[in-house]
Amino acid sequence: MRTIDLRSRELSRGELLTLVPRAALGADDAVERVRPLVAAVAEHGEAALRDQARQFDGVEGHALRVPAEAVASSLANCPDDVRAALLELIARLRLGSAAQVPSTRVTVIGEGARITQRWQPVSRVGLYAPGGKAAYPSSVIMNAVSAQTAGVPSLALASPAQADNGGLPHPAVLWAAALCGIDEVYAIGGAGAIAAFAHGVPEIALEPVDVVTGPGNVFVAAAKRVVSGTVGIDSEAGTTEILVIADGTANPAYVAADLISQAEHDEAAASVLVTDAPEFAELVLGEIERRVPNTRHAERVRAALTGPQSAVILVDDLAIAVRVSNAYGPEHLEIQTRDDEAVLTGISDAGAIFVGGYTPVSLGDYLAGSNHVLPTGGTARFAAGLGAHTFLRPQQIIHYDRTALAATEQPLLTLAGAEGLPAHGEAVSARFEQEGS
Incomplete structure (x- = not known):
């Protein structure tokens, strides 16, 4: 996996959007x-x-x-x-x-x-x-x-x-x-x-x-x-992606296994680790090297992890890690840190969020009770996952009786006149003129 070093850099949201890894084919x-x-x-x-x-x-x-x-x-x-x-x-x-x-x-x-x-x-x-x-x-x-x-x-x-x-x-x-x-x-x-x-x-x-x-x-x-x-x-919902926010307290074997689990979907699958701990990142990369040869789809996994859509991103602290994640808008976001709830409070853009070392994305793929059909390619910044x-x-059903309508007549006539649509107001007045005659 390639490394993107964002440490000691003041980056705007727009700059982050251009720096996060994406698949070559859009x-x-x-x-x-x-x-x-x-x-x-x-x-x-x-x-x-x-x-x-x-x-x-x-x-x-x-x-x-x-x-x-x-x-x-x-x-x-x-x-x-x-x-x-x-x-x-x-x-x-x-x-x-x-x-x-x-x-x-x-x-x-x-x-x-x-x-x-x-x-x-x-x-x-x-x-x-x-x-x-x-x-x-x-x-x-x-x-x-x-x-x-x-x-x-x-x-x-x-x-x-x-x-x-x-x-x-x-x-x-x-x-x-x-x-x-x-x-x-x-x-x-x-x-x-x-x-x-x-x-x-x-x-x-x-x-x-x-x-x-x-x-x-x-x-x-x-x-x-x-x-x-x-x-x-x-x-x-295109090719799958996972982003893991982790610090030095996380288990590198868990993180490596999770990155590999999504990489086995497709050569274009994206696996991204964002961490403020360079030593931890090296441990994760070591675990990946150890595990990949033993997985069934090793060739596919290796292609995904070495593609342009996958990377280890180094940041100065977890607050910046949150900013990177929100810019990326991951389909699957995992949080494995010393204070998961604190990190979670800053997250706004993700398809589904998996909190803690014992909540892998693969649980959501099958038996969590959540839905695994989720927005990819950054669309989680404005789209939701599948659900009921x-x-x-939503449909609004409006019920007004005569008295309630009468209470709106004058302000409605005023608004209709201001917009140059007098027939709108007349549609209300006609009901009372008819009754009067």
């Missing part, structure tokens, strides 16, 4: 590459999807819409321990997601005047589960349970076709779909899946959705950007 570059793919699906539907499956997944002649019986029967091949773990994940996530559903609130403005705010779910959601270097049944569950908790009535799932599974999505994705009660599943991957959700594909009875959610690589994130506005999106709230819209 979403802007990817957008130009996926825009034609999205347009092709919008115009040519099934034919375009089959072309893309042949080009990117090496699969052809398969059923784009997975038969419902294939989803249900997939569970026959699910190992008992995996099934039990997936059910435990579902149960924990339902608890965590329920807390994200706001209650209906009634605000009394005055006598006879009230506003009711309710949270209404969208009607239909397209859930995406990646299927590149690993299967992600956990991502299926993160998406599905959040939408179901919000009350979404119609869910569709897409995941890339697998050549070694007869053109079906990965078996583990099907297991998760079955356990969540989803039977509308499509063997479609990448930008094509996002486009199919946004525009619909009549030939395979895929109706357009209202919101598209789910993680993926930078091209999936770029496709979301392209269709945003046609449909809602959760966030541009992603699928809910």
